[in-house]
Amino acid sequence: MFCPFCSHEDTKVLESRVLDSSMRRRRECIKCKNRFTTYEKADFQLTVLKKSGKIQPFDSNKILQSIQRALGKVDDTIINSLSLKVERKVLKKKTNPVPTSYIGKCVLTELRKMNKIAYLRFASVHKEIEDPKMFEKELQTVV
Ligand SMILES: [Zn+2]
Structure with a gap:
């Protein structure tokens, strides 16, 4: 230093x-x-592996933004705590790079615990980069 x-x-x-x-x-x-x-x-050197095969630095702001998009107008503290939970999970996985699909799954899990509507909204965005069959399965677990 x-x-x-x-x-x-x-x-x-x-x-x-x-x-x-x-x-x-x-x-x-x-x-x-x-x-x-x-x-x-702690996540300073963590990288994510995108579906395109590109590796880029892990950015917790992106998690925050996707949760915000899914939830719409919600108290910042809720979004922050959700995002933090996801971040902790990702860090605990200790895989580097972390596949974005794994991060997406973590977000889905946390959203599902909290808010069904938000979960579905996020899942519909998420399906574009995921296997549609997996999305269907996910849907069945909440509907
Ligand atoms: Zn000095």
Whole structure:
């Protein structure tokens, strides 16, 4: 970790605190003694494998957006907690890259627990990148 003030490469960690999806560390530069805070995201190096075969960095905002699209006007805290649950599940899988189909399934599971309408709405978007038979099966489980 380089010091943002003097670029010295050695800093001391004064305090670490686990936040919802990241680690906050209070650091002090050993050379210039300036203090600063860093946020380390556990999903930093996680990548996703798209159906097209393309690999791209994991972006929790995309989960958030797809949930938002499915749920429409809902309280932000609900969307955030849903998205966080999905993110934790994806991180727990410890596969890198993670197939987008797996992420989609996690979102579906969480949505189903919460709201049937939202679940169906998301599933109808999701089916475009998934096997239609799987979508049918999914539908049967809620209708
Ligand atoms: Zn420094």
